[in-house]
Amino acid sequence: MYPLKFQPIYIKKVWGGRNLTSFKDNLPEGNIGESWEISYNGDLISKVANGSYKGMGLDELIMLLGKDLIGNKISQENFPLLIKFLDAQSKLSIQVHPDDEYAYKNGYDSGKTEIWVVLEAKENANMILGVSGNEPENFYNAIKNGNLEQYLKPIQVKKGDVYFIPSGLIHSMEGVLVAEIQQNSDTTYRVYDYNRGRELHIKNAIDVIDFSLSTKKVTGLCVNKEEYERIYYCYNQYFALEKYKIKESYTEISDTDRFYTYICIDGKGEILYRKGIEKINKGDTIFIPATLGEYTLQGPFELLKTYVPDIEKLEKEILSHVKC
Template sequence: MFYPLKFDHKYIEKIWGGRKLENYREELPQGKIGESWDISAQDSEMSIAVNGKLAGKSLKELTEMYPQQILGKAIEAEEFPLLLKIIDARSQLSIQVHPDDEYAKKYPGESGKTEAWYVIDADADSYLIIGTEDCTESEFKKAVQNDQINQYVHKVKVKKGDIFFIKAGLLHAIGAGIMLAEVQQSSDTTYRVYDYGRDRELHLSKALDVIDFQLQSDKRKGLQVCGEDYDYSYYCLNDKFAVDIIKIKNKFEAEGEEDRFYILTAVAGQGKISWDSEELELKETESVLIPAYCESFKIKGDLKLMKSYVPNLEKIRKDILAVVE
């Protein structure tokens, strides 16, 4: 009964949004589209299945009706734990930070947020802000208040295919001219530190509570395992989620993993995913949810997939050690 699930796209206009998604999708609405929420259990932007017998059901309904079959035997969660977005930044996003789970519990309606980025497209000389440069909290606060924050933020030039891990507590911002796939905890909690005079609410007090001034992050290097039909690379591994990359050379055949669901996002190229007598196009920027009890399927095409999932940390570590030993 369970098969690869495709969902509708929830488009959100943002002051910093752009039109790059027009290069990948035909149904883009008018306006500055900054985000497409593609797999979401957030009430504000709830994903609705669009294919097969389960079409018309929301992701929330599906996980309530079939918790083990969708989420997996090893996932103990009251709701779907991840959120998958495509972000198009025509101009600079605010400089911001997210809280961890412990801090967010102090405030009703807030939740912790750790995330990872895969850069799908980037203009020449575009950059991300990731972490702070050498400064104290008081120096940083004064710089924010005096519009001199640039001297204390770490800028990293990026290109297509770069991957970054953004842990809760890490100061960050997406720069102008970048489109990326973002996987994160299912949370919409953001503390803005600096917004380039755009007159939106700032959250400096909370941000200073949670910024880790020692925390840094660089482009992930990954560990690649080469195969005949596809190459498999491990990039991010933490207790919230893992991110792997699958580069298909001939085909990728798999099925549900029973213990846990996973999400496949086409971050480069395009192809087709098929099972039984069913078939779906999988275009660049599009995602499918693979339920834990999903039947076997096959993907063919010239494409690169980002696999996102809640991992069994010990199993993944053993798998990685088996590769490097």
């Protein structure tokens, strides 16, 4: 076992741009809106980019290595996470995602809850996170009449901001490059798309919008040590998100119940493990197999860490950092 890198899957979008060149050196031509970093979703399956498994698909790797790769508590049939970079240089559609129950009833494997970390932001960057008012009929009429803006809640955002996007929350963004961690689903219901000619899904959207939902910037719990800084941003049944700022080095042990992933968002460094060294550069996403064992993150760099948590275990860990 060794730390795995995967080939990014680039997707053109009408709202995309070229800002991913600050994270990727092999960006294809055109307006690239998404880079799928780790994916086992339909036909979009990541392929290993390094080491002895280079060229093998994530699906093949799971069949070959099973729980040694993904962990004892992770389903081999339903990979849980989808990790992306999004470059929304023009307006993302006004959209919403279903919860698990609605998704299952409509033939999908899961709903979609996600979290956004702003990596770059223009001066006028903004997000829409929720709606004003709680009357579905008024909202539906506003869609038909073309005056939806009065019901939307735009907020200004900047680099470093983190926002949790639960299923049922109307949302959009503009002028940002973000890291997105989410349930393994690409189910999106567009409410409005600025007359760009793409399909809308108004009935489905109205079905799943939770008009009571709103969200705010996630600040998290920060743990400062001499060699590193660690921020616990978010955890739920689907994923946990943390940020590491490695000043020198930090040693961890993999978890036989689950895999970890790290996204390098600034700087460069290395992962030192029993059988070797893997270099990490800004823009790399690293998959830590469940049975890797002890490894050391050697910076300086900043990493986002995400995984499917054991909530009880994680809460005990977080509480151990809280002093009365």
